[in-house]
Amino acid sequence: MMNERQASDELEAILNRNEYTAYYDDSKGLLATWWEKAKEWFADLLSDLFPSIAPTSAVAGPILIGILAVVVITLCIMAGLFFRNRRRSGLGHEHKPLQALDEINWSYQKHLSEAQALEASGNYTLSTRHLFLALLLYFHEKEWLVARIWKTNWEYYDELRKVNHQWAERFFHLALLFDEVTYGEHIVAIEEFTQYKSTIMRWLRETETETETEQSPEAEGR
Secondary structure: OHHHHHHHHHHHHHHOOHHHHHHHHHHHHHHHHHHHHHHHHHHHHHHHHOOOOOOOHHHHHHHHHHHHHHHHHHHHHHHHHHHHHHHHOOOOOOOOOOOOHHHHHOOHHHHHHHHHHHHHOOOHHHHHHHHHHHHHHHHHHOOOOOOOOOOOHHHHHHHHHHHOHHHHHHHHHHHHHHHHHHHOOOOOOHHHHHHHHHHHHHHHHHHHHHHHHHHOHHHHHO
């Protein structure tokens, strides 16, 4: 116990020596010096821009802090927009989800039936594809977008965004996996498929319920 206390006292004595405290003071003094110079420079700049005001460094300090805060916030917003656009660029601009006439001529119910049959056989990758096409053609049936063979998922996303921005964001995430499955040779595992299917089926039920509610006689009477 005495050895531990002695070692602690010796460490404290070492840290209190001049070379350590001087280094701390120099570092602190260096930052303070830079800040004072920055305030003086900014005060001179304000004085040149507004000669009648003649601001001091004490006045320039809060103004400089405010400007720096605005700059930091602006940079954060710009970075957020950049990464958001970069993320969205992952959605293929050249990828066309409907690759044949029979795919667009199928009803969304038929695509759902095909997805169920493929799921039963354990082919979760192709089942994922048909689930997405069912959702796409359901939106086409509701006239929220117009399905065409030559259109890309990016174009569908843009159309859906004009109808409902939140739906467009949900569609975007579903389209990403569809593109990976169709064009990136991504193999879908059962856990991933289960979540994907649950998301699409829940969305179909929600929109169908909302549509039926809007078209009910009670809703029309109101």
